[in-house]
Amino acid sequence: MTMLVGIAPDGPGKAVLHLAGMLARSGGDDLLLCSVVPQSWPPGPAKVDAEYRAYLDRTATEVLERARERLAEDITARLLVHHARSAPAGLVEAAEQHGARMIIVGSSSAGAFGHVSLGSVSSRLLHSSPLPVALTPRGHRCEAGSQVDRVTAAYSGPEGADDLVVAAAAVAAQVGASLRIASFAVRSRPPYTAGVGSSADQAIIKQWSEEIEAAARAALAKISDLSAVPKDLETVVGQGESWGEAVDDVEWRPGDVLVVGSSSVGPIARVFLGSRATKNIQHSPVPVVLVPRGRAAELAEEAQAA
Numbered sequence: 001m002t003m004l005v006g007i008a009p010d011g012p013g014k015a016v017l018h019l020a021g022m023l024a025r026s027g028g029d030d031l032l033l034c035s036v037v038p039q040s041w042p043p044g045p046a047k048v049d050a051e052y053r054a055y056l057d058r059t060a061t062e063v064l065e066r067a068r069e070r071l072a073e074d075i076t077a078r079l080l081v082h083h084a085r086s087a088p089a090g091l092v093e094a095a096e097q098h099g100a101r102m103i104i105v106g107s108s109s110a111g112a113f114g115h116v117s118l119g120s121v122s123s124r125l126l127h128s129s130p131l132p133v134a135l136t137p138r139g140h141r142c143e144a145g146s147q148v149d150r151v152t153a154a155y156s157g158p159e160g161a162d163d164l165v166v167a168a169a170a171v172a173a174q175v176g177a178s179l180r181i182a183s184f185a186v187r188s189r190p191p192y193t194a195g196v197g198s199s200a201d202q203a204i205i206k207q208w209s210e211e212i213e214a215a216a217r218a219a220l221a222k223i224s225d226l227s228a229v230p231k232d233l234e235t236v237v238g239q240g241e242s243w244g245e246a247v248d249d250v251e252w253r254p255g256d257v258l259v260v261g262s263s264s265v266g267p268i269a270r271v272f273l274g275s276r277a278t279k280n281i282q283h284s285p286v287p288v289v290l291v292p293r294g295r296a297a298e299l300a301e302e303a304q305a306a
Contacts, residue, residue, distance in 0.1 A: 003134075004032045004100040005077075006091045006121065007067050009060060016106035017067060019136040019287050021075045022255075023104065026147040026175040031077040032098055033067050035060040036090030039083045057081050072144065088124035095131055102289070103131055107138040114139055116281050116288055126281075132291045140287065142254070148172075149255030151230070152180045154280050155216055162219050164261040164291060167299035169223040169230055171259075178232035179223070181216040182258075184246040184280070185209055185239045209237045227306045243279040256286040262293050 005020045024031050037056040064079040071077055080098070084090025095103050103125060111117015116135045118126065125133050153168040155161050165181060172179040187205050216235040223229060238249035260277045281288050291299075 001027065001029045002032050002098060002100045003027075003029050003102045003104055004034050004091065004095040004098065005067075006087070006103065006105040007033050007035045007064055008106070009035055009037065009063060013106045013109075014070065015136045015138060015140040016104060017070050018140055018142040019106075019134060020104045021072050022142045022146050022148060022287075023102070023134060023257075024075050025072075025145070026177070029101075031071070031075060032080055032094070032100060033064050033077050034080045034082055034091060034094045035064050036082050036084050036087045036094070039085055074145070086124075087121045088128065091121070091125065092129055092131070101131065102134055103129060104134040104136075106136050109138070111138050114285055116284055118282070126290055130292060130295075132289050132295060134287060134289045135281065136287050137285060146255060148175050148177045148257050150178045150180060150232075150253070150257070152182050152250075152256060152258045152286075154258060154260045154277075155181045155183045155212070155219070156276055157212065157215055161261060162222065163293070163296045163300040164259065165216075165219040166222055166226070166303055167291065167296045168259045169226060169233075170228065170299055170303035172230040173226070173228035177230060177255075178234075179230035180233075181219060181235045182250055183209075183212045183216065183235075183237045184243065184250075185212075185237060186243055186246050187239065187241055205239065209239070213237060222304075226303050228303075244283045247280070247283040247285070252285050258284050258286055258288045260288060260290050261296055262290060 003020065003024055005016060020031055037060050060081045068077050068079060080094060082090045082094040084093055091103055105122050105125065107117040108119030114137055116137050122135055151168050151172040153165050155165060169179050185205050213235055220233050220235065223233065236250055238246045240246035240249050258280065260280050262277065277290065
């Protein structure tokens with residue numbers, strides 16, 4: 001199978017190449033390094049447009065060659081210069097034409113170091129891609145020969161999320177990783193506590209945590225019936241007064257990947273980024289894979305049928 005890696009025209013970042021190498025090594029995939037250049041207008045009599053297009057193609061090829069040189073020796077990669085009206089549209093077109101099962105992109109250089117930062121290309125992909133999209137935190141690094149060690153599925157309840165858990169379990173089992181179901185409870189800080197206190201909020205959070213853990217355990221019960229089961233299974237609930245604190249309340253380690261499902265209000269066949277998914281992505285200290293609901297349902301059905 002193939003994974004498509006979006007390479008920025010101004011040069012490849014090391015973070016996206018580290019993530020691409022880890023994912024490819026884990027699943028036995030090859031990589032397609034893709035640089036999208038703008039479509040040109042029909043050439044005029046002076047052929048200036050043709051010359052400029054040739055310059056863009058040559059520059060993009062040089063950038064792709066440098067990217068391939070930075071990959072580990074055990075990773076196989078092909079190069080592709082694709083012409084499209086925009087970078088997000090071009091990456092999707094190229095992925096579909098070459099049968100890629102995932103699109104991998106890096107974070108914006110303007111974001112916080114160590115976290116996923118969405119730029120114009122990644123934001124558009126996360127609202128329109130029919131394929132799973134993997135994003136790397138800014139500055140992300142992997143040790144030589146590293147593979148995915150644990151898949152964490154973001155879980156917000158049984159309504160539509162069980163398919164994501166089963167799909168994540170199937171992928172984790174395939175790559176020899178463990179599976180963790182993680183939920184995040186954010187309790188807002190009250191403006192004052194005199195007279196009222198925060199005991200009511202604490203009680204609500206406690207009840208919600210108990211209910212979500214019970215639902216997560218029920219989802220894990222479905223996994224035990226699969227033909228291939230991850231090496232370890234666990235559930236965890238992170239709590240905090242902000243999304244950042246809730247995500248940090250969960251332990252993270254090298255080799256972790258967070259899997260997030262797309263919003264239920266968007267089209268089922270494409271990724272659509274909801275508010276909870278956005279919070280999970282932007283505060284994640286590890287690589288994130290966003291999966292369209294339709295694709296999660298397909299993977300879950302295939303796993304259960306097997």
